[in-house]
Amino acid sequence: MEQQHLRDFNSTGFQIDLVNWFLENQRDLPWRESKDAYRVWVSEIMLQQTRVETVIPYYQAFMREFPTAEALAEAEEDRILKAWEGLGYYSRVRNLQTAVREVVEKYNGVVPDTREEISTLKGVGPYTAGAILSIAYGKPEPAVDGNVMRVLSRIFIIEEDIAKPATRKIFEKILYELVSKENPSAFNQGLMELGALICTPTSPGCLLCPVREHCRANQKGVQAELPIKSKKKKQTSKQMAAVVVRNEKNEVLIEKRPETGLLARLWQVPNIETNIGDNQEEILSKMMLEDFDVSIKVGGQIQQVEHVFSHLIWNINVYEAVVTGKASAETATRKWVKTSEIEQYAFQSHIRRLSNSLS
DNA sequence: AAGACGGGGGG
DNA sequence: CCCCCAGTCTT
Numbered sequence: 001m002e003q004q005h006l007r008d009f010n011s012t013g014f015q016i017d018l019v020n021w022f023l024e025n026q027r028d029l030p031w032r033e034s035k036d037a038y039r040v041w042v043s044e045i046m047l048q049q050t051r052v053e054t055v056i057p058y059y060q061a062f063m064r065e066f067p068t069a070e071a072l073a074e075a076e077e078d079r080i081l082k083a084w085e086g087l088g089y090y091s092r093v094r095n096l097q098t099a100v101r102e103v104v105e106k107y108n109g110v111v112p113d114t115r116e117e118i119s120t121l122k123g124v125g126p127y128t129a130g131a132i133l134s135i136a137y138g139k140p141e142p143a144v145d146g147n148v149m150r151v152l153s154r155i156f157i158i159e160e161d162i163a164k165p166a167t168r169k170i171f172e173k174i175l176y177e178l179v180s181k182e183n184p185s186a187f188n189q190g191l192m193e194l195g196a197l198i199c200t201p202t203s204p205g206c207l208l209c210p211v212r213e214h215c216r217a218n219q220k221g222v223q224a225e226l227p228i229k230s231k232k233k234k235q236t237s238k239q240m241a242a243v244v245v246r247n248e249k250n251e252v253l254i255e256k257r258p259e260t261g262l263l264a265r266l267w268q269v270p271n272i273e274t275n276i277g278d279n280q281e282e283i284l285s286k287m288m289l290e291d292f293d294v295s296i297k298v299g300g301q302i303q304q305v306e307h308v309f310s311h312l313i314w315n316i317n318v319y320e321a322v323v324t325g326k327a328s329a330e331t332a333t334r335k336w337v338k339t340s341e342i343e344q345y346a347f348q349s350h351i352r353r354l355s356n357s358l359s
Numbered sequence: 360a361a362g363a364c365g366g367g368g369g370g
Numbered sequence: 371c372c373c374c375c376a377g378t379c380t381t
Binding site: 050091092165 | 360361364365367369370
Binding site: 043044045046047048049050051052054055089091092095122123124125126127128131143145146147148188189192193195196201202229231 | 372373374375376377378379
């Protein structure tokens, strides 16, 4: 089936220019040192919605601790969450371990090399499947991420809204024909590298672009108007109160978050949502007594934390307090920990910084 | 088709 | 303050 966007398009010339540019100008990145499918896989999961510079140190540490699929399959969940601490989207690493365990058990430790099989793995969507298949196995499969949609929307002047899920399929359809059959790995990575280094969201560097002669947006001077992307709705905010409670041994009370949902299974200090004008000290004391069976005396506010998610903001006032009566026993999800032990637990980033400031 | 799910950097 | 980033899963 002939692809409309590819009519009068020099596909071969485009492939050659893009691949040659990538082979000569690609960045030196740790996950490019090996084509091992497990290593490629880990890097692709980490890179989802996350910048290259952020990922580099996490990737290196992760590979030292979990060098093989078997090593990751056998790891404790607390260890993998700790390795992911600060990276965000924590379900990525839990899904990765689930999927790696399936690879070890069902595929004898070998990452499958067909889109059909690899797509059944937890956390491996259409982009990641294409990335692993092309980079690790040299298969001519499309790998459409945000970069690729931006680059191709400019090259072919595609005005579909890239915020809509259905739009991704338009780019995949083009790529099934356009992807280089000689070097799918360099072609796909080249498209992404181009988006990261040259064909950037604002003010693309068309004068430096290796494929500007193939670019219809550049020919018409409309590259800055593309891609079309609808806005997300704006944020809402919530008032919160949190408390650092210490017992007579100067230990701090922490609890594990629920199994699912926001920041699932990470650790935190006790906290509660409040309304404007509430007496937060009083609410915290009551909550500690009712939910934790611990009576406390609140000393005062020690910090104010603004916790920003994509769609909501938590404004958290953090208080310090001491136990006045008996302290309840520990459970699997509630612990009294020495300050020096806190670093062993995985926290959300703002809480990590707070715990680092405790003495 | 729309929300949920993190965090950091840049204009 | 808003947008963006090597997306996927759930509803």
